[in-house]
Amino acid sequence: MPHTPLRVVYAGTPSVAVPSLRALHADPAVDVVAVVTRPDAPQGRKRILTPSPVAQVASELGIETIAAARLDDDATARIAALEPDLGVIVAYGGLVREPLLSVPAHGWINLHFSLLPRWRGAAPVQRALMAGDTVTGAAVFQLVPALDAGDVFSELTYAPGADETAGEVLEHLAVTGADLLCGTVRDIASGTASAAPQTGEPTIAHKLSIDDGLLDFSLDADSVLARYRGVTPEPGAHTTIDGARFKIHSATRAEGVEPLSPGHLREHADGVLVGTSTDAIVLQQVQPAGKARMAADDWFRGQREGVVLGS
Template identity: 65%
Template sequence: MQKLRLVFAGTPAAAVPSLTRLAASGHDVVAVVTRPAAPLGRKRVLTPSPVAAAAEQLGIHVIEAARLDADATGRIRALRPDLGVIVAYGGLVREPLLSTPAHGWINLHFSLLPAWRGAAPVQHAIIAGDAETGASVFRLGPELDAGDVYGELRRPIAPDETAGHLLETLADSGAELLDEVVDAIANGSAVARPQVGDPTFAPKLGIDDARLDWSLPATRVHDRFRGVTPEPGAWTTVDGQRLKLLDVVEAPDAAPLAVGEIAASGRRVLVGTGTHPLELRRVQPAGRTAMDAGDWWRGAGRTRAVAG
């Protein structure tokens, strides 16, 4: 098998398992391209991306680039890569960079393409109530996530699974798939097939997308909660104050409540939806730390409230 010179582009924690796996393969990761360090936390400390931190530990040269412009293209071209590999970098690869590696670029995407092309495939799959998802490795082209697919894996979505947990598991299993595709390209056995079916799209989610609409059926409200957890983070308002929702489950056995009505039933804190209630288990009031929903409710001395 030919030993390939790889350039790896990625930024978040979900890309780290792929980088680690490729670094341990028989190929040579000659550089990592990642977005620049960003201010994080209350103190806004300038922090390297998870991929940058992993690359430093692995002793791999890091190229920080906010976008893959002419400067980044020149630095990558100087490395004479055989193959570009991208996993959640956070920017588009265009010509002439697209054609710079001898074998082009491949992308690990966390959906069953052509379903959920875009920046937030895992989140949108859960919000939509999909029963199954997976990961695809495809040949990068000029159109968004539209290239021919080298391989995919499938897995069911558990009823209470959040986007954070699902992405973590797909990052691990997807890294194995990616490694297999890179080896297949190296030995000449890789076959890429056109995507089949009508595409759906998964744009990046903002904080407004994370607000729960209690008038919807309970399952749809719960799906949105799962899809926006942990990022951007589900929330509602109570008495005009934002309340972040950290753990929410369906409560089909509970007595009905009016839409948005919050009430305690024994040790449970329940919220009414368009069908049966949801149970709040863990919350974070504005300006406070995370706590059990029962402690929040009792501490406020409420008997009834309305979520909006």
């Protein structure tokens, strides 16, 4: 006789949580009985209230949605009434605490975008790139009261390309992680799942602020590019010109060019060179204060001689 599908409550909010929702919904071993997501939020210049990416897909798939800014008593009661076998969380944006943690028969599992215990917390991919990690990945683990500290069911590794930004790495891990997650859920459904305690020294991936995006060109090129990659697209890389914010949307390492003094600029075939304490970097797409995003060379042609980034 076929097994009854596992009744799953899925909690997620941003676009990186969409591939996992779609994969679980398509899996015959799973019945996604409800989606929990953050409430509609203002978007764009007109600040129009807009459902989260996960809420939009849940509506498309005909899945009941529970909009909750936090998993309080009301959300807990609504979830408990569904009698779920398992809770699954992917980038929901809030903590699951008791008594909700114990509501599903199999508890809650989390798809986290790092190789635990490295980079527990809110911004694992961003912090990994900022730290210069050459390998990252994803892990599915059992949720426990302590932050991202539960036993790990499964994981995958990924070596980002030299120019990959946090946004691009997250897009990749969202897709490959969805397959990893579904495999774990199937194992739980069949009773074959096993999890192992995390080993190694934990590091914490604190949430990013706008200040984390500030580039310091007095550092070496590796450090500057690591920070740029980690904060792109959010909260965004930037510097200053005469005290005004200057955003950097696209940059890469320069090859075969003479070094420049930190923050100093020069024309280049692929954009605009900017100096660091070691190699120069090529700026490709920039955005001056109060203006639209533009090609770096178009911006540079209109600048006064001697302009310096970080001034």
